[in-house]
Amino acid sequence: MRVGGPARYFFVAKNIKEIREALSFAKDKKLPVFILGGGSNIVISDQGFNGLVLKPDIRGLDITEDSNGHLVSLGAGEQWDVCVQKIVSKNIFSIENLSAIPGTVGAAPVQNIGAYGVELKEFIDSVEVIDTHSFEEKKISPDECLFSYRDSVFKHLEGKHLLITNVVLRISKKRKAKLDYKDILEYIKEHPLDSGTLTPQDVRNIIIKIRARKLPDMKTVGTVGSFFKNPIISKEKFNALSHIYRGLPGYVVSNDKVKVPLGWIIEHVCKKKGYKKNNVGVHDKQALVLVNYGEGTAKNIKECANELRDDIKRHTGILVEFEISFIGEF
Numbered sequence: 001m002r003v004g005g006p007a008r009y010f011f012v013a014k015n016i017k018e019i020r021e022a023l024s025f026a027k028d029k030k031l032p033v034f035i036l037g038g039g040s041n042i043v044i045s046d047q048g049f050n051g052l053v054l055k056p057d058i059r060g061l062d063i064t065e066d067s068n069g070h071l072v073s074l075g076a077g078e079q080w081d082v083c084v085q086k087i088v089s090k091n092i093f094s095i096e097n098l099s100a101i102p103g104t105v106g107a108a109p110v111q112n113i114g115a116y117g118v119e120l121k122e123f124i125d126s127v128e129v130i131d132t133h134s135f136e137e138k139k140i141s142p143d144e145c146l147f148s149y150r151d152s153v154f155k156h157l158e159g160k161h162l163l164i165t166n167v168v169l170r171i172s173k174k175r176k177a178k179l180d181y182k183d184i185l186e187y188i189k190e191h192p193l194d195s196g197t198l199t200p201q202d203v204r205n206i207i208i209k210i211r212a213r214k215l216p217d218m219k220t221v222g223t224v225g226s227f228f229k230n231p232i233i234s235k236e237k238f239n240a241l242s243h244i245y246r247g248l249p250g251y252v253v254s255n256d257k258v259k260v261p262l263g264w265i266i267e268h269v270c271k272k273k274g275y276k277k278n279n280v281g282v283h284d285k286q287a288l289v290l291v292n293y294g295e296g297t298a299k300n301i302k303e304c305a306n307e308l309r310d311d312i313k314r315h316t317g318i319l320v321e322f323e324i325s326f327i328g329e330f
């Protein structure tokens, strides 16, 4: 979304040496460091960031093959969707459901990006990082990443100081198209396809079309995509709510937990789909998405998000979490 004021210092680092130089600079000046990818999942304070913004721009996309599958090594500064297109063009079924997600490779493990029934964690072989405190390089295993729904160690105290420099994916040769997500099934119903000749590119094209219907055009409005995480609640709570709010969808995620699409609650319970206030508001095609119509400030966005959060709590008792990060003073 990138509204907000400037950073005190801004560094683009093309390699590990330049990252170390930028970190030393910040250490000498006792500045806080913020690691920036493409800025698509952050809202920056109107006062800006009083520290050093470090953008790792390490490039590289390397695909190797062994008897089990493919290993794909991606530099943190690569655009995520460019990498998806490259893998798809090699006819490898894998991350095609994660097509058209804005941002860089380095940010992808941070919130374990996910879409249409697929999450990045399914493919992570290792994540290479540099510790911004000790300046040491490390290789983090998938277990150490502590991935869960839109979450990982990199969002928490134990891992916030780790700057991701490279991501290695492992893709099994057995991987097939994953089409069992509601929106994809609906699309296929409307546009029948020949599953015998289906390619990763066909699936990517479907995903891009579905996303274009639901998400705002980033060229015309500011957005960070989904603003909140879909809440995961107990079955008991879900049953009680669906008694009050008929038609409330829910997806069972474990024996006693259900994930609820928050967009449905914002639309049908809070009645806030298409809501507008102070030049910001709730997208009229997908209520989980907040949009900035041009003149909205970071403060306006935070207020709108807080208002929605309070509304959701009042109607359902659910305290939702932000999926995005607020940077600087609010």
Ligand SMILES: Cc1cc2nc3c(=O)[nH]c(=O)nc-3n(C[C@H](O)[C@H](O)[C@H](O)COP(=O)(O)OP(=O)(O)OC[C@H]3O[C@@H](n4cnc5c(N)ncnc54)[C@H](O)[C@@H]3O)c2cc1C
Pocket: 001, 034, 035, 036, 037, 038, 039, 040, 041, 042, 056, 076, 101, 102, 103, 104, 105, 106, 107, 108, 110, 111, 112, 113, 114, 115, 154, 162, 163, 164, 165, 215, 216, 218, 223, 224, 225, 226, 325
């Ligand atoms: C229109 C739209 C649609 C979206 N759809 C989806 C979706 O379907 N699924 C989904 O999961 N997300 C979605 N998103 C969210 C966003 O695309 C992802 O979170 C993406 O990974 C952010 O990448 P970025 O490079 O822009 O990260 P930024 O916004 O720059 O940063 C996000 C976080 O990652 C940290 N970070 C960035 N780079 C690094 C690094 N190299 N090392 C360590 N930390 C780092 C930052 O400090 C920050 O905390 C959407 C966003 C938009 C605007």
